Amino acid sequence: MNSLAQPAKWEKVLWPLLAGAVFLAGWHFSVKYSGSKIFPSPVDVQKGVAELLRKGVLWGYIVDSLRRVGVGFSLAALLGIPAGLILGWYPAAGQVVNPVIQMLRPISPIAWIPLSIVWFGVGDAAAIYLIFLGAFFPIVVASMNGVRNVPSMFRRAGRNFGLKPAQLLAKVVFPAALPQIIMGLRIALGIAWLVVVAAEMIAVDSGLGYLVIDARNSGKRYDLVVAAMLLIGLIGLMLDIAFRRLEKLKSVRWGFRLEA
Amino acid sequence: MAQAFKTKLRAEGISMVFKRDGNSTSVLDNISLDVGDGEFLCLLGPSGCGKSTLLNTMAGFLSPTGGEVRIDGEVVTGPDPRRIFVFQERGVFPWLTVEGNIGFGLFKLSRGERERRIAHYIKLVGLQGFEKAYPQELSGGMKQRLEVARALAVNPDTLYLDEPFGALDSITRLIMRGELLRIWEAERKTIIFVTHDIEEAVQLADRVVVMSARPARIQQIVEIDIPHPRDISSPRYLELRDGIFEQIGLAHKI
Amino acid sequence: MTLLVRLRPVAFIAVLLVAWHIAAARQAVHLLPGPIAVAFGLVELAQRGLLVKYVVASLFRVTWGFMSAAIIAIPAGLAIGWYRRAEMSLNPLIQIFRPISPLAWIPISILWFGVGDVAAIFLIFLASLLPLTLTAINAVESIPTVYINAGRNFGLSPASLVYRVLYPAVIPQLIIGLRITLGIAWLVVVAAEMIAVNSGLGFLIVDARNAGNRYDLVVAGMVLIGVIGLLLDTGMRSLEGIRSLRWGYSED
Ligand SMILES: Nc1ncnc2c1ncn2[C@@H]1O[C@H](COP(=O)(O)OP(=O)(O)O)[C@@H](O)[C@H]1O
Ligand SMILES: [Mg+2]
Numbered sequence: 001m002n003s004l005a006q007p008a009k010w011e012k013v014l015w016p017l018l019a020g021a022v023f024l025a026g027w028h029f030s031v032k033y034s035g036s037k038i039f040p041s042p043v044d045v046q047k048g049v050a051e052l053l054r055k056g057v058l059w060g061y062i063v064d065s066l067r068r069v070g071v072g073f074s075l076a077a078l079l080g081i082p083a084g085l086i087l088g089w090y091p092a093a094g095q096v097v098n099p100v101i102q103m104l105r106p107i108s109p110i111a112w113i114p115l116s117i118v119w120f121g122v123g124d125a126a127a128i129y130l131i132f133l134g135a136f137f138p139i140v141v142a143s144m145n146g147v148r149n150v151p152s153m154f155r156r157a158g159r160n161f162g163l164k165p166a167q168l169l170a171k172v173v174f175p176a177a178l179p180q181i182i183m184g185l186r187i188a189l190g191i192a193w194l195v196v197v198a199a200e201m202i203a204v205d206s207g208l209g210y211l212v213i214d215a216r217n218s219g220k221r222y223d224l225v226v227a228a229m230l231l232i233g234l235i236g237l238m239l240d241i242a243f244r245r246l247e248k249l250k251s252v253r254w255g256f257r258l259e260a
Numbered sequence: 261m262a263q264a265f266k267t268k269l270r271a272e273g274i275s276m277v278f279k280r281d282g283n284s285t286s287v288l289d290n291i292s293l294d295v296g297d298g299e300f301l302c303l304l305g306p307s308g309c310g311k312s313t314l315l316n317t318m319a320g321f322l323s324p325t326g327g328e329v330r331i332d333g334e335v336v337t338g339p340d341p342r343r344i345f346v347f348q349e350r351g352v353f354p355w356l357t358v359e360g361n362i363g364f365g366l367f368k369l370s371r372g373e374r375e376r377r378i379a380h381y382i383k384l385v386g387l388q389g390f391e392k393a394y395p396q397e398l399s400g401g402m403k404q405r406l407e408v409a410r411a412l413a414v415n416p417d418t419l420y421l422d423e424p425f426g427a428l429d430s431i432t433r434l435i436m437r438g439e440l441l442r443i444w445e446a447e448r449k450t451i452i453f454v455t456h457d458i459e460e461a462v463q464l465a466d467r468v469v470v471m472s473a474r475p476a477r478i479q480q481i482v483e484i485d486i487p488h489p490r491d492i493s494s495p496r497y498l499e500l501r502d503g504i505f506e507q508i509g510l511a512h513k514i
Numbered sequence: 515m516t517l518l519v520r521l522r523p524v525a526f527i528a529v530l531l532v533a534w535h536i537a538a539a540r541q542a543v544h545l546l547p548g549p550i551a552v553a554f555g556l557v558e559l560a561q562r563g564l565l566v567k568y569v570v571a572s573l574f575r576v577t578w579g580f581m582s583a584a585i586i587a588i589p590a591g592l593a594i595g596w597y598r599r600a601e602m603s604l605n606p607l608i609q610i611f612r613p614i615s616p617l618a619w620i621p622i623s624i625l626w627f628g629v630g631d632v633a634a635i636f637l638i639f640l641a642s643l644l645p646l647t648l649t650a651i652n653a654v655e656s657i658p659t660v661y662i663n664a665g666r667n668f669g670l671s672p673a674s675l676v677y678r679v680l681y682p683a684v685i686p687q688l689i690i691g692l693r694i695t696l697g698i699a700w701l702v703v704v705a706a707e708m709i710a711v712n713s714g715l716g717f718l719i720v721d722a723r724n725a726g727n728r729y730d731l732v733v734a735g736m737v738l739i740g741v742i743g744l745l746l747d748t749g750m751r752s753l754e755g756i757r758s759l760r761w762g763y764s765e766d
Contacts, residue, residue, distance in 0.1 A: 012602060019603035038625060092522075099523045100530065106697065106743020107736050108704035111716065114723040114732045118545050190613070194698075197615035198705045209618065216621035229618045236613020321663055341669035351664035354761035355682040364678075365668035396761045414668060 040223035048227035057211075062235065065196055065207040068124060069239075072131025073192045077185060080136045084143020088177070089169060094144060101140060109134035109195050113202055127199040127207075134195040135188035142184020146177030179247075186243045193236045208232050268331065268418065268450045269295040269318060275326030276313055287313050288324070289475040298448045302461035304504070305471030311454040312348060312422050314476065318452065319345045319420045331418070341365060343418035344411035348426065348454075352395045352407050358382065359391045361406055365414040381409040384443065401432040405439070412443065418450040425460070437463055441488060458508075462501045463490060470507055480507050547730035555734035564718065569738060571714040572703050575631060579638025580699045587643050588688065591650025592680065601651060608644055616641035616702050620709055634706040634714075641702040642695045649691025653684035686754070686762020693750035700743045715739050 024042050031041040040048065052058040087094040109130045120126040150173050158172035200209025208228055215224035276288035287310040295301050303311050316322040318329050320336040320343075329336040331343065339345070344365075352361050359378050366374045382388055385405040395403050404424055411419055421440075425433045441464065444451055455461050461468045468482045482504060486496055531549050538548030547555070559565040594600045616637050623640075627633040657680065665679035707716025715735050722731035754763055 011599065015599055015603040016606045019607060023607055039622075092519075095519075096522045096526045100527060102747075103740050103744060105740075106700060106747060107740040108701040108716075108743075110701065110705040110708065111719055111736045111739050113708070114719060114729070115546070115736075118729070191701075193613055194615040194617070194701075198617040201617060201620070202708065209615070212618050212621060222621070222625065225621045229614050230610075232618055233610045233612070233614040236615075237609055240609075240613060319667075321666075339663070339666045339669075341667065345663065345667050347660045347664060349658065349660045351660045353661065353664070353679070353682070355685070355758050357758075367674070394757065394761060 038220060038222055040226050044223040045226045045230065048221075048223035049230070052211075052224065052227060058231075061207050061211050062231070065200065065209070066235070068127045068199070068207065069131055069189075069192050069196050072128040072196075073135050073189060075128070076132045076135035076139055076188065076192075080139030080188075081143050081181060084140040084181075085147055085169065085174065085177070087140070088144040088147025089173065094148075098144075101137060105137040105141070109191075110198050110202075113199070117203060122203055122205075124204065126203045127196065130199045130203070131192045131195050135192045138188040138191060139181075139184050142187070143177065143181050146180035146184070147173055149180065150176040182243075182247055186240070186247070189239055189243060190236070193232075193239060197232060208235075265294075266297040267294050268297040268299070269293075269452075270330045271314075271318060271327065272330070273327035274314065274317055274324045274329065276310070276317065276322070277325045286475040288317070289477050290327070291476065291478055292327075293469065293478065295450060295452060296466075298450055300444055300451045300453065300464060300466045302465035302468045303452065303454045303471060304458065304461045304468050305456065305476060306473055306508075307456050309471050309473050310476035311456070311471065314471075315345070315420050315422050315452065315454050319343060321345065341414050342416050343420065344414060344416040345420040346407050346411050346422065346424050348422040348424075350403060350407070350427075352403055352410070354395050357392050357394055358387055358398075358406055361395070362410050362413050364410060377413050381413045384412070385409040385439070401428050401436060404428065404436060408440070408443070412447065412449075416449065418452070421451065421453045423454055423456070426455075433460075440464070445488070458501060458504050459492075462497065462504065463492060468504065470504060480504075482507075545727070545729055547733055551730040552733045552737060555728070555730035556737065559718075559731065559734060565738070568713060568715050568718050568735075569742065572707065572716070573742070575634045575706070575714065576638055576696075576699050576703050579635040579703075580642050580696060582635075583639045583642035583646055583695075584692065587646035588650050591647040592654050592684065594647070595651035595654030596680075601655075608647065612644045612648070617705050617709075620706070624710060629710055629712075631711065633710045634703065637706040637710070638699045638702055642699050645695045645698060646691060649688060649695070650684070653687040653691070654680065656687070657683045686759050689750065689753050689759065693747065693754075696746055696750055697743070700739075700746060704739055715742075 028041050028043070031039055087097055112130055112133055113126075116126040116129045120129055154172055154176050155168065158168045163171060196207065197209035197212070200207035201213045204210060205214075208231060211228040212225055212232075215221040215228060271291060271293045274288050274291040275286070277284050277286050291314060303314060305311050313322065317324045318336070320329075320338045320340065323337075345351075353364065356364065359382070362378045362381050363374055366377060369377070378391075382391060385408060387402060387405060387409070390398065390402065395406065398406065404427075408419075408421075408424070424440075425436050428436060437460065440451075453461075453464060462484055465484055468484060470479045470482065471477065472479045482500060484500055486494065486500075490497060535548045535550065538546050538551075556565070559568075594604055619637055619640055620633075623633040623636045627636055661679055661683050662675070665675050670678060703714070704716035704719070707714035708720045711717060712721075715738055718735040718738075719732050722728040722735065753759070
């Protein structure tokens with residue numbers, strides 16, 4: 001519930017612009033009056049972005065980060081969704097495996113960095129493995145709970161029409177669990193984006209995370225640090241928006257209506 | 261029931277136009293109505309015709325786009341604890357126990373007085389033994405009685421009930437009607453009761469206000485001159501009921 | 515449930531440990547420690563007094579970062595959610611800042627606060643701030659109008675409307691948000707400690723590796739991180755069982 005029912009159209013444009021302007025002005029003047037020589041102002045950051053674009057490394061770094069997230073996240077989804085469906089479908093399996101999942105899950109993926117470097121060396125594979133770990137557990141847990149929360153009425157209705165177990169899983173349980181699975185995927189994608197930056201700061205020498213740490217280490221270029229952060233934010237936002245589009249697809253929308 | 265008619269609430273030329281995304285829908289069209297002190301009035305009309313909207317303007321939750329509502333001569337500008345609204349969508353607070361809900365509006369009273377009132381109204385609506393229960397542990401009928409008890413506990417002089425028994429099964433609904441009449445006869449509040457159920461209206465009300473489909477106008481006001489307890493197979497009851505059925509344009513045969 | 519059924523998860527864990535043991539014993543180069551080596555690693559950490567020290571250091575940082583974020587984010591989020599214009603103004607900014615990995619703030623955090631506790635706490639604060647704000651905004655916006663109207667009915671002042679209706683109505687959702695965010699904070703503290711400070715469980719892991727490839731201690735550190743993370747999550751989850759809050763979790 002909101003205090004105001006219907007904002008006018010112009011307000012939807014005015015207020016965000018105003019807040020953005022206030023934010024930029026506040027940033028600009030606090031840099032100016034604190035006399036900081038190191039911390040960049042918005043103008044410096046804008047020049048930083050332009051410089052990165054000119055030098056041409058930027059596209060390579062963006063592609064590297066996206067590739068790692070893409071591969072790691074896809075692997076996690078490919079393995080995690082079936083695993084979660086099975087664990088949710090067979091309560092006995094869930095009961096046995098769930099404690100192990102609950103113990104492994106809170107181990108920060110970043111804590112796996114030393115082991116993943118031992119196993120995969122410094123490079124893409126190590127980073128992908130970390131992203132996989134970060135995304136895998138949320139996906140498994142969401143899929144498992146998704147199946148468990150399907151009202152038994154649906155299963156009974158399906159059996160009533162003579163569906164075999166495999167058909168029941170494919171035609172009734174999976175679609176019914178899909179909204180929760182997609183929500184889990186979205187959370188997992190957010191975590192993957194968080195982990196890739198950390199992994200690139202430590203375990204590899206390309207990507208947006210590396211750009212952040214490299215800009216600092218080679219000559220305290222904080223304008224480039226902030227420029228890279230801004231790009232991380234924008235790309236993460238675009239990934240999230242793309243995913244929200246998925247939630248809006250008609251076939252899964254029923255499950256989200258309660259939230260709106 | 262022919263009573264000395266002292267006006268409690270007066271609605272004068274109420275109109276309501278909702279504007280959304282550039283379209284405007286007219287929901288209430290120039291409605292004028294007097295409600296007597298201590299009267300049991302039913303607003304009857306098809307779903308979506310604007311009954312809730314009208315009730316909300318009379319309670320002060322919505323301000324009408326035209327006209328005004330006066331209670332005891334004062335213009336209504338907002339909700340007030342002297343008149344309590346029982347909501348169609350279940351307004352009991354799920355985070356409070358039965359006691360907590362009934363005591364919700366009693367914050368101005370001393371502790372002893374508050375506890376005395378809570379106990380009284382728990383008994384009145386027959387929720388003894390459930391003082392410490394949370395709403396989710398109650399049945400639909402019990403929740404509805406709880407909400408009525410919470411409303412009565414602050415001793416309002418007007419009650420607005422918006423399809424309060426709509427979600428109950430037909431047996432519970434009958435019992436609840438009886439309870440409501442019992443409470444009304446004991447406490448003599450002014451009650452404005454919204455329903456889309458013709459039988460319910462004729463069983464409960466002193467007067468039934470029949471409303472047309474959107475935009476709602478008052479089609480007819482039917483006086484129900486049968487004393488309580490009402491015999492629902494008496495010729496007069498059937499005559500009044502069938503009169504309303506016809507008024508709404510429904511033949512009473514299936 | 516019979517005892518046998520209850521023991522099945524334990525048996526499964528035992529099987530995994532044995533498999534780990536065999537795999538570790540049979541590897542060609544002895545890099546990955548087996549479960550026994552890890553157990554000894556834990557004992558060694560305890561004897562050197564590092565176990566308690568590092569656990570306390572990590573928890574200290576999480577507590578301060580998370581708490582200060584909650585104290586700011588929850589009231590701010592509730593207010594932003596309530597005032598439509600505030601929400602419209604701030605939403606785009608929040609959406610851009612949110613996907614910036616908190617770890618990307620490490621350089622700035624060190625620039626502002628130097629290497630040390632404050633830098634790590636600041637990172638955890640950042641990691642918790644926006645998720646908690648968003649939770650509070652969503653919680654307010656999803657309060658059914660009927661509760662607010664029911665509250666207004668009884669003549670509550672605005673302050674008591676907030677205290678007696680708004681606040682209890684959002685608590686269940688806030689607790690879920692707090693639990694999920696605490697998980698993120700725990701993830702971030704490990705990373706922050708690997709880079710920005712020299713104590714804590716994250717530091718233990720990098721230090722054990724850098725100072726002589728002590729992988730038994732690395733894995734011991736991971737075990738500790740897992741166990742404490744699990745305890746934090748269980749603690750938060752137990753709040754969801756409180757009787758007056760249970761209405762908010764009817765889904766499962
Ligand atoms: N806030 C609102 N904005 C726009 N239209 C509304 C609003 N509230 C109600 N309406 C419309 O007004 C009409 C009457 O609603 P309501 O009073 O709830 O009907 P009833 O209670 O008789 O079923 C409906 O068509 C509904 O869609
Ligand atoms: Mg209605």
